[in-house]
Amino acid sequence: MGHVTEILMMENRGFRKQVNGEITFQIEALEIALLTSMIEQIVALLVPLKINESVDPLAQLIGIDSTATKPDDDVLLRLLPDAYQNDREASEEFRRFTERSLRELKIKRAQFVLENLPEPDETVSIKPKDFESWLTVINDVRLALGTRVGITDEQDEDEITGQEDLDHAKDIYAWLTWLQSNLLEEMNS
Numbered sequence: 001m002g003h004v005t006e007i008l009m010m011e012n013r014g015f016r017k018q019v020n021g022e023i024t025f026q027i028e029a030l031e032i033a034l035l036t037s038m039i040e041q042i043v044a045l046l047v048p049l050k051i052n053e054s055v056d057p058l059a060q061l062i063g064i065d066s067t068a069t070k071p072d073d074d075v076l077l078r079l080l081p082d083a084y085q086n087d088r089e090a091s092e093e094f095r096r097f098t099e100r101s102l103r104e105l106k107i108k109r110a111q112f113v114l115e116n117l118p119e120p121d122e123t124v125s126i127k128p129k130d131f132e133s134w135l136t137v138i139n140d141v142r143l144a145l146g147t148r149v150g151i152t153d154e155q156d157e158d159e160i161t162g163q164e165d166l167d168h169a170k171d172i173y174a175w176l177t178w179l180q181s182n183l184l185e186e187m188n189s
Contacts, residue, residue, distance in 0.1 A: 012026055013028065014027070014182040014183075015126075015179075015185075015186040016186060017186040017189050021128055022126060022127055023125070023126045023183070023186050023187070024123045024125050024126070025118060025124050025125075025134075026118055026123040026124075027118065029120035031175070032117055032118065032119075034172065035117060035141070036114060036117060038141045038144070038145065039113060039114050039137060040114070041144070042079070042106070042137075042140055042141055043110045045073070045075060045079070045144070046076075046079065046103045046106050046107050046110075047107065068092075068099040070092070070095065074147050075143075075144045075147045075148060078147045079143065080095075080102060082095070083098075106136070106137075106140060109136055109137050110137050112130070112133050112137075113137040134183060135184065135187070138179050138183065141176055142173065142176040142180060145169060145172060145173050145176065151170070
């Protein structure tokens, strides 16, 4: 394959706004597999714990979870942060009323994106009503990876190097950042 062909193929990757307002999305097979795996891992992390059957049925119906506690896992804490940084009690109360529904919303969005990822050498069209789902799922995957490898801002990303596994993670993080930025640019164009 010639250099010009490779450049043209790279230009077709990512998100592109169409005249009808939809955004098309195309990535390579390896990228699809990587994104699929990472989204599936996020879903597995977010699956809510089972609610005790003896819990008040009304509380269960509206998603109040008296067992919700601050996650021990750093990735979960990044995806489900405390609402009040300086008030543990208020954060616990807020978490009790919101965490289950937030987990369910994140899972629903992730499953939607998984179901709508393009097949290799295909392009999918994303309707404006679905832009937010795509953006939040890509952001969740990016935040999860960044948290696992210790990237918290641009400076940290540059400092993490020298170990092959971390270099690969940094490359994937940079790719996810590019995807997120590309989608935002197309949404705002």
